[in-house]
Amino acid sequence: MFVFEIIYEGNNAMKNTNLVTLNEPASFISESYKILRTNLNYLITDEPNQVVLFTSSTKLEGKSTTVANVAITFAQEGKKVLILECDLRCPQIYKLMNIQRSPGIAEVLNDRFMISEVIQKVSGVDNLDIITSGQRPVTPYDFQGSNKIESIILDLRSIYDIILIDAPPLLNVADTMVLSKYVDGIVLIVALHDSKIEDALKSKKELDKVKDKVLGVVLTKDTKKKKRYSYGYENEAKRMLRNKKRKNKQLKKL
Numbered sequence: 001m002f003v004f005e006i007i008y009e010g011n012n013a014m015k016n017t018n019l020v021t022l023n024e025p026a027s028f029i030s031e032s033y034k035i036l037r038t039n040l041n042y043l044i045t046d047e048p049n050q051v052v053l054f055t056s057s058t059k060l061e062g063k064s065t066t067v068a069n070v071a072i073t074f075a076q077e078g079k080k081v082l083i084l085e086c087d088l089r090c091p092q093i094y095k096l097m098n099i100q101r102s103p104g105i106a107e108v109l110n111d112r113f114m115i116s117e118v119i120q121k122v123s124g125v126d127n128l129d130i131i132t133s134g135q136r137p138v139t140p141y142d143f144q145g146s147n148k149i150e151s152i153i154l155d156l157r158s159i160y161d162i163i164l165i166d167a168p169p170l171l172n173v174a175d176t177m178v179l180s181k182y183v184d185g186i187v188l189i190v191a192l193h194d195s196k197i198e199d200a201l202k203s204k205k206e207l208d209k210v211k212d213k214v215l216g217v218v219l220t221k222d223t224k225k226k227k228r229y230s231y232g233y234e235n236e237a238k239r240m241l242r243n244k245k246r247k248n249k250q251l252k253k254l
Contacts, residue, residue: 002039002043002215002216002217003216003217003219004032004035004036004039004216004217004218004219005032005192005218005219018065018068018096019068019069019072019096019097020033020069021033021034021069021072021073021076022072022124022125025076030069030073033066033069033070033072033073034073036066036070036073036218037070037073037074037077039216040052040070040185040187040215043185043215043216044162044184044185044215047184048161049157049158049160049161049162049163050161050162050163050184050185051153051157051162051163051165051182051183051184051185052162052163052164052165052183052184052185052186052187052215053165053167053176053179053180053183053185053186053187054066054067054070054164054165054166054167054186054187054189055167055168055169055170055176055186055187055188055189055203056169056170056188056189056190056191056195056203057169057170057171057188057190057195057196057199057200057202057203058169058171058172058195058199059090059169059172060191060194061169061189061190061191061194061195061220061221062189062191062220062221063166063169063189064087064091064092064093064096064166065092065096065220066187066189066218066220067083067093067164067166068083068093068096068097070164071083071128071164072125072128074128074161074162074164075125075126075127075128076125078127079127079161079162080127080129080159080160080161080162081127081128081129081160081161081162081163081164082119082128082129082130082131082156082159082160082162082163082164083128083129083130083131083163083164083165083166084105084131084153084156084163084164084165084166085104085105085130085131085132085133085166086105086133086149086165086166086167086168086175086179087133087166087167087168087169088105088106088133088134088136088137088168088175089136089168089172089173090168091132091133091166092166093130093132093133093166094130094132094133097122097130098123099120099122099130099132100120100132101132101133101134101135102132102134102135103117103118103134103135104118104131104132104133104134104135105118105131105132105133105134105152106133106134106135106136106137107134107135108131108134108152109146109148109149109152110137115131115152115155115156118131118132118134119131120132129160143174143175143178143179149178149179149182150181150182153182153183154182165179165183167179170188170202170203170206170207171199171202171203171206177206177209177210180210180213181210183213184213185213185214185215186207186210186213186214186215187214187215187216187217187218188203188204188207188214188216188217188218189217189218189220190217190218190219190220191219191220191221192219192220192221193221194221
């Protein structure tokens, strides 16, 4: 399992660098996302058509931003990529990508649209499709009480090289643990300075139930000043990985 750190610059980091891999592909932060992509490639290359779920303990930890940027790097690599937004209560992907919220997966689950009718393209990014959350239903959809989402994911596997699921936070609803049954890998997002240690440990306890699928932890929202490099980004990332245990022993337990 890896522990990886995404370093943002400035106090308004999340606001200014939401789609940094698209808008600033040569930046330090973009290189960090590419190295994260490389780590995921290494961990999930046993079988084609992989499904990776991203979650967090609570909202506002950088989960959707991470999903969007990692998806773009996979698409830039030439893979056919789908973002499946399953956070029906607090969706962010459609905002990040500047696309329509609906119709989306909610309308498919409620038999109002076919899956092929809700797939959207992303302007300026070849090979990347998105299925948004759709409109929030009056009555929350019960993932646990239906096998429809399993069938949807199975059908989508035959179309895409990799599917990234933007799942709800672990500690808010049961949806993520239900979705975990249908994926190949899970990545936990932890906001380095914002997340409560107790929340992260609760999430770790939940993920222990499916620990064979947990690929790693991504630490976000670190705004420390980066060093200046003209090359060697990968070495810097390796250095951060080696030093993570020394920097934060409790988060390393994840």
